[in-house]
Amino acid sequence: xxxxxxxxxxxxxxxxxxxxxxxxxxxxxxxxxxxxxxxxxxxxxxxxxxxxxxxxxxxxxxxxxxxxxxxxxxxxxxxxxxxxxxxxxxxxxxxxxxxxxxxxxxxxxxxxxxxxxxxxxxxxxxxxxxxxxxxxxxxxxxxxxxxxxxxxxxxxxxxxxxxxxxxxxxxxxxxxxxxxxxxxxxxxxxxxxxxxxxxxxxxxxxxxxxxxxxxxxxxxxxxxxxxxxxxxxxxxxxxxxxxxxxxxxxxxxxxxxxxxxxxxxxxxxxxxxxxxxxxxxxxxxxxxxxxxxxxxxxxxxxxxxxxxxxxxxxxxxxxxx
Amino acid sequence: xxxxxxxxxxxxxxxxxxxxxxxxxxxxxxxxxxxxxxxxxxxxxxxxxxxxxxxxxxxxxxxxxxxxxxxxxxxxxxxxxxxxxxxxxxxxxxxxxxxxxxxxxxxxxxxxxxxxxxxxxxxxxxxxxxxxxxxxxxxxxxxxxxxxxxxxxxxxxxxxxxxxxxxxxxxxxxxxxxxxxxxxxxxxxxxxxxxxxxxxxxxxxxxxxxxxxxxxxxxxxxxxxxxxxxxxxxxxxxxxxxxxxxxxxxxxxxxxxxxxxxxxxxxxxxxxxxxxxxxxxxxxxxxxxxxxxxxxxxxxxxxxxxxxxxxxxxxxxxxxxxxxxxxxxxxxxxxxxxxxxxxxxxxxxxxxxxxxxxxxxxxxxxxxxxxxxxxxxxxxxxxxxxxxxxxxxxxxxxxxx
Numbered sequence: 001x002x003x004x005x006x007x008x009x010x011x012x013x014x015x016x017x018x019x020x021x022x023x024x025x026x027x028x029x030x031x032x033x034x035x036x037x038x039x040x041x042x043x044x045x046x047x048x049x050x051x052x053x054x055x056x057x058x059x060x061x062x063x064x065x066x067x068x069x070x071x072x073x074x075x076x077x078x079x080x081x082x083x084x085x086x087x088x089x090x091x092x093x094x095x096x097x098x099x100x101x102x103x104x105x106x107x108x109x110x111x112x113x114x115x116x117x118x119x120x121x122x123x124x125x126x127x128x129x130x131x132x133x134x135x136x137x138x139x140x141x142x143x144x145x146x147x148x149x150x151x152x153x154x155x156x157x158x159x160x161x162x163x164x165x166x167x168x169x170x171x172x173x174x175x176x177x178x179x180x181x182x183x184x185x186x187x188x189x190x191x192x193x194x195x196x197x198x199x200x201x202x203x204x205x206x207x208x209x210x211x212x213x214x215x216x217x218x219x220x221x222x223x224x225x226x227x228x229x230x231x232x233x234x235x236x237x238x239x240x241x242x243x244x245x246x247x248x249x250x251x252x253x254x255x256x257x258x259x260x261x262x263x264x265x266x267x268x269x270x271x272x273x274x275x276x277x278x279x280x281x282x283x284x285x286x287x288x289x290x291x292x293x294x295x296x297x298x299x300x301x302x303x304x305x306x307x308x309x310x311x312x313x314x315x316x317x318x319x320x321x
Numbered sequence: 322x323x324x325x326x327x328x329x330x331x332x333x334x335x336x337x338x339x340x341x342x343x344x345x346x347x348x349x350x351x352x353x354x355x356x357x358x359x360x361x362x363x364x365x366x367x368x369x370x371x372x373x374x375x376x377x378x379x380x381x382x383x384x385x386x387x388x389x390x391x392x393x394x395x396x397x398x399x400x401x402x403x404x405x406x407x408x409x410x411x412x413x414x415x416x417x418x419x420x421x422x423x424x425x426x427x428x429x430x431x432x433x434x435x436x437x438x439x440x441x442x443x444x445x446x447x448x449x450x451x452x453x454x455x456x457x458x459x460x461x462x463x464x465x466x467x468x469x470x471x472x473x474x475x476x477x478x479x480x481x482x483x484x485x486x487x488x489x490x491x492x493x494x495x496x497x498x499x500x501x502x503x504x505x506x507x508x509x510x511x512x513x514x515x516x517x518x519x520x521x522x523x524x525x526x527x528x529x530x531x532x533x534x535x536x537x538x539x540x541x542x543x544x545x546x547x548x549x550x551x552x553x554x555x556x557x558x559x560x561x562x563x564x565x566x567x568x569x570x571x572x573x574x575x576x577x578x579x580x581x582x583x584x585x586x587x588x589x590x591x592x593x594x595x596x597x598x599x600x601x602x603x604x605x606x607x608x609x610x611x612x613x614x615x616x617x618x619x620x621x622x623x624x625x626x627x628x629x630x631x632x633x634x635x636x637x638x639x640x641x642x643x644x645x646x647x648x649x650x651x652x653x654x655x656x657x658x659x660x661x662x663x664x665x666x667x668x669x670x671x672x673x674x675x676x677x678x679x680x681x682x683x684x685x686x687x688x689x690x691x692x693x694x695x696x697x698x699x700x701x702x703x704x705x706x707x708x709x710x711x712x713x714x715x716x717x718x719x720x721x722x
Contacts, residue, residue: 032595063387063388063389063390063391064387064390064406064409064410081719083716101655150492159586169556170553170556172701255501257501257556258501258556258697258699259694259697259701259702259703260694261697274383274384274387275383275686275690276686276687277387277406279391
């Protein structure tokens with residue numbers, strides 16, 4: 001019904017109703033309403049437990065039995081007397097040292113390949129991303145078969161070139177490499193972020209460089225890498241965090257062994273909480289891991305100004321780059 | 322059709338609403354879980370209006386159970402083995418047992434109740450148990466023309482047999498040694514040599530784990546590996562040692578009663594023998610006991626006790642297959658002690674003179690990890706046995722403080 005056909009009283013009442021509604025429902029509240037489910041979920045299932053674990057870390061808290069306030073004692077014990085913590089930290093650093101550069105290099109390499117014009121780009125993009133959608137448990141099952149000393153694909157490939165089989169999961173020398181290689185399978189997300197970054201680089205720059213006779217390698221080092229550096233920074237930080245939190249593969253593939261060669265910090269936290277039921281100590285370990293990741297991430301960010309280049313960056317001489 | 326279904330559902334609702342629900346947590350999965358459900362169903366038949374909710378926690382048993390206790394929402398009844406760790410949240414059962422004439426503790430296999438006893442109070446009732454024995458592969462023995470192991474055999478006999486059965490070039494071995502074992506099971510080796518992991522006072526590891534008898538046993542086992550007479554099991558491809566036995570790659574290995582089910586399914590010809598004696602000492606094996614315990618916070622304690630009692634009754638014990646009957650009357654009735662495939666388990670169970678470390682100190686779980694690492698180090702790194710054990714003993718002792 002249009003306003004023209006309304007009774008005068010009804011027509012007069014309409015704006016007042018709208019105005020009352022506006023008063024009741026401030027516009028600024030609407031976006032909060034949209035994000036409220038996430039905020040509530042985050043508060044209840046992430047922030048709440050997070051703060052509670054901080055509180056727990058100041059207690060001697062066996063899951064069964066009463067808790068006892070011990071102040072900073074858990075932190076003191078970890079840092080001064082706990083050999084297992086330092087060993088696990090060392091193994092985690094070794095893993096991160098191998099995993100982070102390999103993960104970034106492999107993801108960037110694949111993104112570069114997919115960025116070239118050619119047949120089946122969409123297909124390969126999907127294929128490379130597919131392993132990222134697998135659950136960690138499925139991934140472990142597949143890699144257990146690949147690594148099998150007698151029947152595994154990897155040793156079969158080695159035998160084709162006359163190399164002796166390797167005990168990938170049973171040898172302290174190779175177990176870490178096995179976990180690193182298996183972890184590399186899930187690089188689809190990083191690869192896609194690199195690919196999006198590569199798509200954002202103007203083709204004109206490459207054409208101009210090619211016309212000037214600049215080689216492919218120089219184009220990569222002087223155009224691609226600088227313009228991709230913000231994306232690289234993002235991927236570096238997220239990969240670093242993932243490396244320090246690695247649990248599933250080590251837990252299921254090698255159980256931290258052999259000889260603790262793959263026993264990482266996240267696994268030590270897991271054991272302390274769910275095998276030894278020492279929740280206070282496990283919480284303190286978790287917070288130390290958090291602080292470690294925070295310091296590392298902040299260091300990376302701090303020094304990023306040395307190698308990260310933003311397109312709208314203004315040089316000190318005032319010229320736009 | 323839909324209307325009828327909804328009507329039926331509506332009529333059933335009051336039944337469900339009035340049923341008393343008893344929560345029962347178990348670590349069993351697959352076939353053994355079916356057995357638990359059958360026992361629960363039998364209990365429901367005898368107790369109309371009661372529904373037993375079988376909660377299968379599987380591999381995450383400890384995590385889920387501890388979380389439920391931590392949240393003060395535990396199952397009424399739970400399978401249990403680690404009483405020293407959990408006893409504070411469990412209901413002591415001495416009084417329940419004392420006032421129930423139907424409960425006959427004298428019919429239990431001797432020594433099992435102590436696994437559920439902490440500080441002289443009973444917290445659980447055993448429902449099944451196993452000891453460790455040596456399984457031997459009859460096909461491999463027959464092909465090599467060797468006589469089967471006798472009850473009074475020694476580790477020297479096992480070594481001689483292994484020499485005749487092993488072909489390292491074909492990856493066939495006389496004995497399969499788990500080099501990443503649960504330290505609990507490994508205690509049997511040390512006890513048989515006169516050693517221990519933890520002193521009787523529950524505090525001393527130094528002088529026990531690294532004692533001369535313990536070193537002698539480690540050295541003997543290491544010798545089997547070095548001479549190509551034993552396969553390295555428990556790491557890498559050797560994780561599934563049972564498959565290697567079935568595939569005729571390992572002729573002898575130490576295992577519990579549950580392996581019998583797998584071998585029966587595969588139709589494998591096998592025999593079992595007690596553990597060999599070492600340097601003239603009688604062999605000893607650990608015993609693993611599955612008990613039932615009642616949560617202290619349970620709101621249906623009467624019903625929970627009825628269920629626990631039923632679970633360890635002859636009727637329910639007969640249904641269990643993954644382990645051995647805890648009731649002597651059932652063992653006699655089934656003539657198990659005359660069965661050559663079962664009798665060695667009972668013989669080894671009765672041989673246990675030592676007390677497992679976890680019963681001596683509730684913090685042993687932490688120290689146990691150190692011992693596990695030391696076992697791996699001895700057999701994988703093959704360093705100096707005395708040094709490795711001495712270092713581990715010192716570290717383990719610190720974990721107990």
